[in-house]
């Protein structure tokens with residue numbers, strides 16, 4: 104197989120990563136040389152385990168992380184057109200997410216309910232997106248909660264709610280690592296690119312834009328949350344599972360140089376290989392990973408409870424395997440679980456699945 108098979112190999116054009124502003128504790132102006140960097144997947148697989156005992160040891164090799172989590176519930180629907188998504192946190196509570204996390208040995212240090220305004224907003228022509236002021240307000244609250252959870256040594260798990268909440272969670276993660284002068288990687292599971300900008304979006308729905316916002320593109324009220332942008336570098340960001348991409352998004356993905364692994368790549372290479380390549384693409388100079396998991400990355404036959412289903416997605420096991428493999432790296436510091444829409448679900452099946460995914464991301468193994 105050649106490198107050209109992967110979107111993981113990219114020629115990146117580096118832009119100035121922007122001035123930071125007064126809110127920051129450690130203020131640095133990052134100015135990088137313009138030029139091109141070629142990212143080449145460089146996975147060197149460790150010797151394959153030959154016995155089941157070795158395999159088991161191999162799986163448990165990751166360092167032990169935080170033993171406590173903070174659950175942050177965000178019943179946000181303002182980023183999309185489907186109100187049922189605001190019931191996602193309630194469905195996760197019905198699925199007993201907190202007790203199940205404690206059952207695998209983690210302490211739930213805090214459960215936070217983020218307040219979401221009840222407004223219904225309409226897209227006005229020439230506006231930069233629906234409900235931007237309201238989403239900016241929620242995003243700031245989410246960012247503060249996530250940053251606080253990280254600062255207290257817990258793993259923040261943000262439960263939505265539509266994917267626009269990631270604008271806040273990633274801002275919080277980014278602010279945390281920035282103060283420590285450390286880098287982090289972003290792995291974004293989704294059927295869609297979520298990388299529209301106000302210029303390319305027909306609907307004005309902000310849940311189609313949070314990846315772009317995190318990369319520094321979009322409405323300044325969202326992009327400049329916490330006083331700096333971008334929140335994450337394109338070369339440290341990976342999209343996994345995409346299959347429903349708008350034409351302008353295709354262009355943005357190519358231009359920004361984020362790493363993207365489509366469902367075709369997963370069909371072709373297998374999820375395990377794609378995960379290895381995603382990690383190689385991000386590189387080893389990171390202090391942690393943020394996993395933003397849109398439930399619609401999973402096939403709607405398995406996960407029907409989402410607002411914007413798209414066929415041909417991850418299987419039940421692929422979705423678990425991805426998170427199990429990422430958990431083994433010992434690098435997961437924060438997680439979003441988003442776009443669960445109980446109004447579309449069958450007997451809370453998708454919330455149960457989402458709960459299981461959180462356990463896999465926290466390192467639960469079959470053996």
Ligand SMILES: [Mn+2]
Nearest residue numbers: 266293297397
């Ligand atoms: Mn999404």
